Amino acid sequence: MPVLTRLIPSPLVVDIRPGALDDLAGVLADERISQSGRLAVAVSGGSGARLRARLEPTLPGATWYEVGGGTLDDAVRLAGEIKAGHYDAVVGLGGGKIIDCAKFASARVGLPLVAVPTNLAHDGLCSPVATLDNDAGRGSYGVPNPIGVVIDLDVIREAPARFVRAGIGDAISNINSIADWELSHRVTGEKVDGLAAAMARQAGEAVLRHPGGIGDNDFLQVLAEALVLTGVAMSISGDSRPASGSCHEINHAFDLLFPKRAASHGEQCGLGAAFAMYLRGAHEDAAYMAEVLRRHGLPVFPEEIGFTTEEFVRVVEFAPETRPGRYTILEHLDLKTDQIKDIYADYVKAIGS
Numbered sequence: 001m002p003v004l005t006r007l008i009p010s011p012l013v014v015d016i017r018p019g020a021l022d023d024l025a026g027v028l029a030d031e032r033i034s035q036s037g038r039l040a041v042a043v044s045g046g047s048g049a050r051l052r053a054r055l056e057p058t059l060p061g062a063t064w065y066e067v068g069g070g071t072l073d074d075a076v077r078l079a080g081e082i083k084a085g086h087y088d089a090v091v092g093l094g095g096g097k098i099i100d101c102a103k104f105a106s107a108r109v110g111l112p113l114v115a116v117p118t119n120l121a122h123d124g125l126c127s128p129v130a131t132l133d134n135d136a137g138r139g140s141y142g143v144p145n146p147i148g149v150v151i152d153l154d155v156i157r158e159a160p161a162r163f164v165r166a167g168i169g170d171a172i173s174n175i176n177s178i179a180d181w182e183l184s185h186r187v188t189g190e191k192v193d194g195l196a197a198a199m200a201r202q203a204g205e206a207v208l209r210h211p212g213g214i215g216d217n218d219f220l221q222v223l224a225e226a227l228v229l230t231g232v233a234m235s236i237s238g239d240s241r242p243a244s245g246s247c248h249e250i251n252h253a254f255d256l257l258f259p260k261r262a263a264s265h266g267e268q269c270g271l272g273a274a275f276a277m278y279l280r281g282a283h284e285d286a287a288y289m290a291e292v293l294r295r296h297g298l299p300v301f302p303e304e305i306g307f308t309t310e311e312f313v314r315v316v317e318f319a320p321e322t323r324p325g326r327y328t329i330l331e332h333l334d335l336k337t338d339q340i341k342d343i344y345a346d347y348v349k350a351i352g353s
Contacts (some may be wrong), residue, residue: 008195009235011126013148016224018217021051021152024091024116025058033114033148034088037061040111041091042078042102048094048118051155055093063087070097072134072141075104083109089147095119095163096131103130103143112147118155119163120223122170122265123243125149126231138255145235151224153217161297162264164214164223168296169270171226172289173247174204176273179280180245184327193242199233200242208292246279246328247272249319254307256322257315263305270298271305275316278347280329290351300351313340 013031015023028034039062043049052064065081067074078101082090090109092102093116106113107130117125124131126149130141156164178201184190203226212219233242240248250272254262262268270293278286290300299305302312317337320330335343 008232009128009145010232011146011149011228013150014228015149016151016153016221016228018153020150021055021116021155022058024055024150027148027150028089028091028114031148033112036088038085038087039063039089039091040065040082040085040087041093042067042098042105044094044098046094048098051093051118062091067094067098067101070100070131070133072104072132072139075101075130075132076108078102079105079108082106082111087111089114091116092146093118096121096124099125100130100132103146104132104141107143113144114148114150115146116150116152119159120151120156120167120220120227121163122167123227123230123234125151126228127240127243128231128235129240140240145231149228151228153220153224156220156224157215157217161214164220165296165298166264166266167223167227168207168214169264169266169268169273169293169298170243171207171223171230172204172292173245173269173273174200174226174230174243175208175285175289176247176276177241177243177245178204179277179282180328181241183280183329183332187332188327190327193237196233196237196242199229199236203227203229203233208289214296241326244323245326246276246319246330249322249326249328249330250276250315252322253315253319257318258307258311261306263299267299267305271300271302274300274351275344275347276329278350279333279335279343283350286347287351301348309341309344313337313344316340316344 041062041064089112090106091114092099099115128145130143185192207226230243247269251268254268274290
């Protein structure tokens with residue numbers, strides 16, 4: 001009898017709504033994640049710590065661990081501290097760095113993770129990847145998907161607006177990433193996971209086409225769901241392909257060439273996606289993407305994040321070196337310096353000020 005279905009790695013519970021944090025203890029118990037209430041809660045010194053006073057009375061069996069930053073050393077240290085206790089699960093409460101540390105630590109000690117993000121800056125909140133700074137720069141480490149994701153939209157609204165904007169750029173860039181994946185399939189024969197591609201594409205389109213803004217709960221709901229679905233899409237495909245194409249190569253190039261000047265991940269990915277869509281000849285799609293990015297206060301030109309045209313040309317030329325083996329529109333066109341300059345000039349004219 002052939003196997004006609006497949007198991008999809010996904011969270012046991014996803015709770016996205018205003019006030020969700022008030023019911024965290026009940027969700028953990030109801031979903032059998034931690035009926036005993038013995039939890040290791042990793043928090044930052046910022047947003048997570050401020051929420052500790054609010055949550056501590058509802059989680060009497062929890063032990064709280066303050067994480068100093070987002071380095072590999074921080075994550076290894078956290079794992080060592082957690083290993084000494086007897087817990088049912090780990091809860092990562094805070095921004096992306098804290099959640100990535102908690103992901104790594106929980107995987108290292110063999111405990112499930114519940115992610116409770118306090119901002120929506122990128123799609124890593126539910127992905128099977130922990131991105132951590134190390135001695136060589138920054139590394140990505142494979143980890144299990146969170147078993148639960150709890151996103152309180154009231155908490156998200158309290159975060160600085162730049163974090164939401166960054167998440168918008170990261171989500172919208174899915175559309176370009178899928179176009180790159182399909183290009184690679186046509187040219188190199190790389191296999192495309194249709195389900196993962198559909199989930200990531202629709203997540204990006206939902207954010208791109210939504211008429212609301214960062215102050216609307218309806219829009220924040222769609223954005224949060226899009227970021228969660230993107231993480232699940234990466235779990236399905238087994239890598240970051242559904243959400244990482246030429247736009248992310250451009251982002252990585254910014255980070256590597258200008259580590260002290262780089263903007264946020266989502267800002268660079270959104271800008272990279274609009275330009276890459278123009279590169280592939282999808283000029284109307286690029287213009288619409290740029291229009292939406294502008295509406296949300298995101299950059300569409302490198303000058304808007306402090307880079308000159310010459311620096312951006314250097315970034316685009318270097319970008320393919322950041323992901324050896326990945327085939328995108330950048331590898332396909334194999335553009336030289338003068339070609340990038342000319343195409344960027346055309347992009348500026350087409351997108352407008």
